[in-house]
Amino acid sequence: MIYDFLLKLTGSEIAAGFIQSLLPLFVFILPFALIAVLLERKVSAHMQDRLGPMRVGYHGIFQTVADILKLMQKEDIVTDNSDKALFNIAPVLVFTGSYAAFAAIPFSGAFIGSNIDLGLFFIVAVSGLVVAGILMAGWASNNKYTLLGAMRSAAQVISYEIPTILVIITIVMITGTLNLYTLSELQTGHFWNWMIFGGPSTGLIKVAFIPFMIIGFVIIYISTLAEVNRTPFDIPEAESELVSGYHTEYSGMKFAMFFLAEYANMFAVSAIVAAVFFGGYQSPFGYLGNSLGISWFIPIEQFFWFTFKGIFFVLVQMWLRWTLPRLRVDQLMALCWKYLIPIAFVNLLIVGLITVL
Amino acid sequence: MKTTEEIFNLLKEKFGESIIEFKTGVPVEDFIVVNPFEIDKVCTFLRDTDSYQFNNLMNLSGVDDANGKKITGEQGEVKLEGRTFSLFYHLESMSLKQKVTLAVRMPGENPEVSSVSEIWRSADWHEREAFDMFGIKFLNHPDLRRILMPYDWEAGYPLRKDYKNPEFYQGMKVPY
Amino acid sequence: MREYFNNIWLGLTTVFIGMNVTFKHLFKPAVTIQYPDVKLLLPERERNRLYVNMDDCIGCDQCARACPVSCISIETVKSLPTDDLGKTSNGKKKALWLTKFDIDIAKCCYCQLCVFPCPTECIYMTDVFEFSEYKRENLLYSFVTLTPDEIAEKKNNFEKAEAEKSAQKAAAAAKKAEEQAAPKENKPSAEKPEDKKE
Amino acid sequence: MPVKTEEMILNMGPQHPSTHGVLRLELLLEGEIIKGVKPHIGYLHRCFEKHAEAMTYPQVIPYVDRLDYLSSMYNEFGYVTAVEKLLGIEVPQRVEYIRVIMGELQRIASHLVAIGTYGADLGAFTPFLFAFRDREKILSLFEITCGARLLYNYIWIGGLSHDLHPDFVRLAREFIPYFRPKIKEMNDLLSYNKIFVERTANVGILPPETAINFGVSGPNLRGSGLKWDLRRNDPYSVYDKFDFNIPVGEGRMGTVGDCWDRYFVRILEMEESLKIIEQALDQLPEGDVTSAIPKRVKPPIGQVYARVENPRGELGYFIISDGSVNPFRVKVRAPSFISLSVMDELCRGHMIADVIAILGSIDIVLGEIDR
């Protein structure tokens, strides 16, 4: 565990905790956001027979760096009519909410910010902070677009939390743990031990689990998509209706924070899906470190696999985004309440039945 | 399918004095000149009678006939006296495949005409445009405001032939 | 109930069909033309910046009259019989000094109406489109080949000649005053020599 | 739950990503529900009719281009039809055929923009770019013919400015098999997509009676289920020589006359246009295209109303001539101008997102509305 290593190094728990808390930010989120924004533009471009950023560095690899540097230079506008205190707090809250989720995500066997037993539950709970931030941003801007966007966003995020939790409960019923580290460790070995393939259980039960696990996966993927406001669920920031939704009035660095939070969130939810259904940081084929006998190499491999899986799901998010139109707000609610929740319910009951049998 | 002349004769029978004139000529489309205050009644009749069924108002256009005497004022501005404004109504019956053109003539000083926007909703915006461009007043129009020009445009009606452009609008210089 | 499951089915399948389309395009080569590096070969009829070949221009003003936006302004001075202006490439004789041939390219609407009436085909649209400017004044193109001094000189020459001519004419007119009621009484000093030769 | 909430006025536009230009919609909202829509137009009022009075007849054509800038060819077509009717001149057959080919290509290009931006309005950005990619092919066809990409000044009174480029027929024939699969792709990607269908079906239903009374024409009228196309019902040029269908809204996904129908009529019309182009290319006669152009256009005193089937509907020109070289009055019956006036009726009771769907489905061009 890196924490123990840092503890030895610094001798102070606070310092170790602090350094550890910086790690995901600087080692992971910022580079990830830089890459993901570029990736998004590149993927979308190639899907549309275009090229995407080409002029800043080789194939535009420094595009996002330029974007961030430019956003730093932009004037920060706080309108006269806005509620200035809330207006300034909102980006902090939004970013904090999405960053806190990273505390419980196991990046590899050797690194997990906070190995709490409530892991999954904590992540779901703390993303509520984001809702508060969004509502705050929308309200404080004193702008009709932002307010409508924030309202929609809040309604959407909280609605889609229920199917997420229901699917998580389904997993908890099988594994009996909420701790993401334990959950990942449970799925060790090869890919057939992943939860999507019935998890570590064996025999007929495992086979019986598979269809329900797939249903569960689809539900959780759809609802996490909605929770991070991606197309087809991007109505809160629906460009063609509400200009750009709750962050219409934000400019410069504060806008960059919203942007960063969005991409951090995208990875966070992908990571949850990967950790819950696709073995977290576990390799699908066994470790090179094991076969070569280099034990310190294993966590690095694990980190690689985790990132790989996370980014894969992020890519699917992008793929969906550049394919689909967006839903209307009432259809979005209907999808959640009439389709996802009942199906998740039934799924839960059946999985429970299979486990006890 | 009736020709304009037949329609004119039939209308003349029905409405008498309100139907003023029938105009025809080689490149000129035939049209029927109607009294401006009776146009709504004529149009209702034309739409609702089974043998006409003019259910579509294709076009409604105002025209500044610019036919009066030219009078040069003190500051050199040109005024037209005794001129008229016209409105042309192009009607079509989509079911009977017939077309007819109606026209009304109004005096230049205070052009007023009955609105047909109750009869064909498409007339609503056409009439607003005619008001905006020529200053023709449509009686009984539900919402007679300027439509293309800004609501606070004070320099008159731009498609009149004697229109003069203002120098400034809200602090912006208008001429080149 | 049937509709409920049908909706789910349609929703999933059509999403996958759509994703299939975009996925296929992910690996298709892009159609993008990388402009500053790669330039498209423009067709021969391309209509962009106007160009006037002043060697061929006879100052007939036809283009200016055809222009719907009046962005061409031409001023000419008659040449003296002694001046030799040369011939245009299609054999027309030039008789006018062009003192002003301005095209306000900022106003131009690139409709090509000025090109067709030109008798010497000296005004035409080129395929040059890269001429954006920081200042609008730079978009006023002057095609005149004469220097301001020369222009002044030509004007002066013409005025002199005109003065002589009108003096002669006045004399001639005085002679047959009963027949002709002053065919040309214009005062050359006051009038700008704007000739509209066709 | 009949709890009274306060009404809110929301401005959409003039700067708004999906008002297709500079339209301003004033929405009266109750929560997300629309109580009324007030369109404010005139932000692009470029005084066309005043300009026309100051120009000679041929000089008006560049201005006509700029009315409906998505279908310039067709605007020219309509204008010259009117002027030729006024002059009483016949044009050579080849000219008519080329006009039809250009007009139908323009119709495809225009519908592509309509469909593409409609997708973008509803959140799908990829179809927009696909549509523009294919439109670019058509524009290059126009470009080799007359040298301009958007505003052509190609169709002249009595003829055309240039004859076809020697490569044109070959390239146009190549375009047809290239484009047919793209329509299918568009259907896969957008038309039949469940989300798209949900967004557009049963939204903004326009019954045919209302459509006629409002004067709505073109694909919007056909979307309401009425087989009314001026190319058939009031044939002009050589349209009576071609075999094509008139697609109408059938209510396949919802009710007849909803947004999906209006959208899908445009998809089907692109196929029909391809058919017409194919036939016209086959029948294209030889001849001179400039011989009938009059040197000086000076129509006799009179007036004329001529109309053509623009990609957006019935485009009519009402021209009064006083015998001089300048038209005395030109009035344009702009199809989008009329179609937009129906917005208020269509939107009532819908939600904010539906306003976008309805506005996109009636496919307006502000240049033509404001003139």
Place this chain on the structure above:
Amino acid sequence: MPMLTEFGKIFIFLLTAILFVVVAVVAAKLIRPSRPTREKLLTYECGENTEGTPWVKFNIRFYVVALIFLIFDVEVVLLIPWAMVYQSFGFSGYIVGVIFLLLLGLGMAYEWRKGDLEWERPKIVPPVLAEKMNLEKPDQLTPKEISI
């Protein structure tokens, strides 16, 4: 030395995040210009003047969503402890959960039935004009009949 709990670590994460945003915004402040004008500080509404305030009594619909969510969320949270341990009680443990879930499902079915899951919106009436309109059926408007 007090042991830093796992929650303590989370707390440090939260602090880091706040710190990061503050540092980033302050750093930007060192660079960015500040040239406020009156128009710049107006609320953005597509270039128009705003009419009325957005801070109005808002649509009840959003509150209903919040209420339903609250009920469901709380009940779903109650499920979590059960989900973790029910296996040790065997089939009876499962049945207990099922009863709870069924009640929840019943509540939801009730809400569905009552129409609370629908977005409350008026019935949309297509704008049919009441006037008499002699319109033939579209199939009668076939091209063959047309003669102009």
Place this chain on the structure above:
Amino acid sequence: MGLLDKQFTDDNIIITKVEDVLNWARLSSLWQMGFGLACCAIEMMATSASHYDFDRFGVIPRPSPRQSDVIIISGTVTLKMAIRIKRLYEQMPDPKYVISMGSCSNCGGPYWEHGYHVLKGVDRVIPVDVYVPGCPPRPEALLEGLLKLQEKIRNESLVKKTA
């Protein structure tokens, strides 16, 4: 009071380097305000579409003026619209740039003579950085205008101009 508000009187290597980096960032990431007026707007859309691809230059359309750096006035500016354009421009955060695209916004274009409702040149209400001629300009011409604008940004300086 930020760095960009200051005007240094002396020139030194640090300022020049910082300036270069900042200018580079600004010019490589010009977010365009998604906003079209008339015919030129279609060509602007064509420029962002696949064939010409604005995204290659880092230009992406942002719906809100608060997040955009460059406003492309693409089309005829009428008097009614000019007031709104002025406000939208004002509402963009500094540093901001303006490209005037096409004849109409350069000087009224074809409508300069009889256009009673047309503003003859958008530079009467907002300062313009680059004029792109054309009616409408080809997409390449707009790209060339953008390159000109980038060139202009590259030469911007924190150092106070002396005389």
